[in-house]
Amino acid sequence: MASLRCFLRSGKKAVTAVLRREFHGTPPAAVQVTVRDALNQAMDEELERDERVFLLGEEVAQYDGAYKVSRGLWKKYGDKRIIDTPITEMGFAGIAVGAAMAGLRPICEFMTFNFSMQAIDQVINSAAKTYYMSAGLQSVPIVFRGPNGASAGVAAQHSQCFAAWYGHCPGLKVVSPWSAEDARGLLKSAIRDDNPVVFLENELMYGVPFEMSEEVQSKDFLIPIGKAKIERQGTHITLVSHSRMVSLCLDAAAVLAKEGIECEVINMRTIRPLDAEAIETSIMKTNHLVTVEGGWPQFGIGAEILARIMEGPAFNYLDSPAVRVTGVDIPMPYAKILEDNSVPQIKDIIFSIKKTLNV
Amino acid sequence: MRKMLTIISNVLRGSASRNGARVVVSARTYADFTPQASFDIKKCDVHKLEEGPPLQAVLTREEGLQYYRTMQTIRRMELKADQLYKQKIIRGFCHLYDGQEACAVGIEAGINLSDHLITAYRAHGYTLTRGGTVREIMAELTGRRGGIAKGKGGSMHMYTKHFYGGNGIVGAQVPLGAGVALACKYLGKNELCVCLYGDGAANQGQIFETYNMASLWKLPCIFICENNKYGMGTSVERAAASTDYYKRGDFIPGLRVDGMDVLCVREATKLAAEHCRSGKGPILMELQTYRYHGHSMSDPGISYRTRDEIQEVRSKSDPISMLKDRMLSNNMASVEELKEIDVEVRKEIEDAAQFATTDPEPPLDDLCNHIFYNDPPMEVRGTNPWTKLKSIS
Numbered sequence: 001m002a003s004l005r006c007f008l009r010s011g012k013k014a015v016t017a018v019l020r021r022e023f024h025g026t027p028p029a030a031v032q033v034t035v036r037d038a039l040n041q042a043m044d045e046e047l048e049r050d051e052r053v054f055l056l057g058e059e060v061a062q063y064d065g066a067y068k069v070s071r072g073l074w075k076k077y078g079d080k081r082i083i084d085t086p087i088t089e090m091g092f093a094g095i096a097v098g099a100a101m102a103g104l105r106p107i108c109e110f111m112t113f114n115f116s117m118q119a120i121d122q123v124i125n126s127a128a129k130t131y132y133m134s135a136g137l138q139s140v141p142i143v144f145r146g147p148n149g150a151s152a153g154v155a156a157q158h159s160q161c162f163a164a165w166y167g168h169c170p171g172l173k174v175v176s177p178w179s180a181e182d183a184r185g186l187l188k189s190a191i192r193d194d195n196p197v198v199f200l201e202n203e204l205m206y207g208v209p210f211e212m213s214e215e216v217q218s219k220d221f222l223i224p225i226g227k228a229k230i231e232r233q234g235t236h237i238t239l240v241s242h243s244r245m246v247s248l249c250l251d252a253a254a255v256l257a258k259e260g261i262e263c264e265v266i267n268m269r270t271i272r273p274l275d276a277e278a279i280e281t282s283i284m285k286t287n288h289l290v291t292v293e294g295g296w297p298q299f300g301i302g303a304e305i306l307a308r309i310m311e312g313p314a315f316n317y318l319d320s321p322a323v324r325v326t327g328v329d330i331p332m333p334y335a336k337i338l339e340d341n342s343v344p345q346i347k348d349i350i351f352s353i354k355k356t357l358n359v
Numbered sequence: 360m361r362k363m364l365t366i367i368s369n370v371l372r373g374s375a376s377r378n379g380a381r382v383v384v385s386a387r388t389y390a391d392f393t394p395q396a397s398f399d400i401k402k403c404d405v406h407k408l409e410e411g412p413p414l415q416a417v418l419t420r421e422e423g424l425q426y427y428r429t430m431q432t433i434r435r436m437e438l439k440a441d442q443l444y445k446q447k448i449i450r451g452f453c454h455l456y457d458g459q460e461a462c463a464v465g466i467e468a469g470i471n472l473s474d475h476l477i478t479a480y481r482a483h484g485y486t487l488t489r490g491g492t493v494r495e496i497m498a499e500l501t502g503r504r505g506g507i508a509k510g511k512g513g514s515m516h517m518y519t520k521h522f523y524g525g526n527g528i529v530g531a532q533v534p535l536g537a538g539v540a541l542a543c544k545y546l547g548k549n550e551l552c553v554c555l556y557g558d559g560a561a562n563q564g565q566i567f568e569t570y571n572m573a574s575l576w577k578l579p580c581i582f583i584c585e586n587n588k589y590g591m592g593t594s595v596e597r598a599a600a601s602t603d604y605y606k607r608g609d610f611i612p613g614l615r616v617d618g619m620d621v622l623c624v625r626e627a628t629k630l631a632a633e634h635c636r637s638g639k640g641p642i643l644m645e646l647q648t649y650r651y652h653g654h655s656m657s658d659p660g661i662s663y664r665t666r667d668e669i670q671e672v673r674s675k676s677d678p679i680s681m682l683k684d685r686m687l688s689n690n691m692a693s694v695e696e697l698k699e700i701d702v703e704v705r706k707e708i709e710d711a712a713q714f715a716t717t718d719p720e721p722p723l724d725d726l727c728n729h730i731f732y733n734d735p736p737m738e739v740r741g742t743n744p745w746t747k748l749k750s751i752s
Contacts, residue, residue: 054545080545083576085572086568086571086572086575088565088568088571088572090534090564090565090568091534091537091565091568091569091571091572092534092568092572093534094531094533094534094535094537094538094565094569095534095535095537095538095541095569095572096538097534097535097538098477098523098534098535098536098537098538098539098540098541098542099538099539099541099542099545100538101523101535101538101539101542102475102523102538102539102541102542102543102552103542103546104541104542104545104546121528121531122531122534122535125527125528125531126526126528126531126535130524131729131730131731131732132511132729132730133508133511133512133516133524134508134511134512134516134518134524134729135508135509135510135511135512135728135729136509136728136729136732136752137508137518137519138518138523138524139732139733141732170730170739171730171731173731194731194732194733194734195731195732195733195734273737311744312744
């Protein structure tokens, strides 16, 4: 009798399993991948694909990466292709740019983009401008990558967002992934791009898992630089964001959906060139715009988006002034309560949406 | 044989004067000239090196004529640029190289065209020795479409194959050069990179960062400090706690070289190149040289140094005169022959200047091109929201 019950139970399990597979419709090979692992895999595959690609930066080799993004790469590829540098950003960024000029395809890691300020002359004057100054004689196929923006408790000198600074300069492509899929597809595109690409990661996103379909896992999965993605369809208002703030926008949208407000959430993916068309198309549908960023307000990402919308066809579709949600205009404080109140929270986004919609 | 040649040359000379045409005829035949000679060169001070270059250099007649021609071309090209600048046909920054010709020519004589080179903004001489033509250099200075960078770079941003400019930010070219050297080592083609900077740049932090990494990773990099005694208006004594620039690499072996003597520069470069190619890592050379012009065309160059000093260098150490005297006194060339080269060079410069002043400026629709390489065409915002300009790779 017991064995019969066992048999029936296992049979029921089997049937449910089959039913579950069919109802969900997810390809069996979808996996959960953290942003960190997505970056790691992307670099691994590109290192394998093209022997001119190499990685240099502080602690990228034997330490496996300050944030473990390059874990395992030194073991696999050795000293020639994964290079630990001394703590000399200006020097090694310049060396990376020179190597790119002479035919290699370097990935130059800044431990955080705050340290890139020491090397910013090499990024702008040696990398970004050279193809133009040489009228096409000298290209610079380089990727500068690393965590950007606020982290947790690292205080003022380690929390600045550089999206606006780099986004300002012609000759650079500036990319800001949010999800694991973004990280993977955009990093591959950046490495294969023949131009200088600034790749702004986010430390707080490194450990966040995302589902990755089989298509995304393929070795040649690329996300085109310069194209935004609509993460959530909506009709009442357009939210435009990049990097970690996309998560907060989606959370705010989920809360507001319960009140009958449907937000369209656009993940910019690329800062420069900015996909203004995607934003305009959305505004023509929703008639309202709120941008959300972690960086400072003045002369920032939101400022640029709003200016473009003013100057473009979507202005006529706005039913209320577009507004920006940004970090507070102060150096980042240390104490948790202060830090939490220095960056946009979900409630700030909801508040701004309701003000814009006048509800 | 000699008698026959003399007869032939006499006949030719005779017919030339009869026709009244100016025929190029050497008064003496090639067999008369010394094919090569050995010259004493100054001993180089060394730092962490067993020995410097040999104290004698062998110069062949061919080499001598070629060095003479190239140095004279640089000299005349720079003087022409001076003229054009004063006529306001060249504008902006213009940093002239006259006086330092032995450096560019001597270095190139010690390496191959397949090697790599990068320098700062005093770059016209190197653009030439690295394969650029006077025409395209001058047209770049005047900002015309026939310029080496299509008029978009100007004086400080000229590029050719294996020559990475022309760099405007003082000292930034040094890490770049080490990066080129890293690529040389990585790709295993036995090439090296010559990485130049001035006495002013020598105090830059990024240069010391570069010394460190180049040495750690044994990059095939020849660091060369062109010490012309003044960083803009500041003499070396006022800028550097140690003016022994060849020692400033500390753990990197160095040598101090007479930069006014093309043979000294060549021999030192050969030694340095051998050092790099044998995998020993970087090496540093200080070339003691002098610029006749001020820092740039906006600097008369006499507020921080005396006219006497400039005149003294011109009369006692001019690189072109030095080579000329050596060749003439050793019967390696004739006065007429060298004069002929001068005439040819002058003509080349005149033609180039003519081209540089008559070639049209770049077309306006080139304005936004060359932002990105290998990209589809894109739109670039003009000065106002309605102006959308086109950019092609």
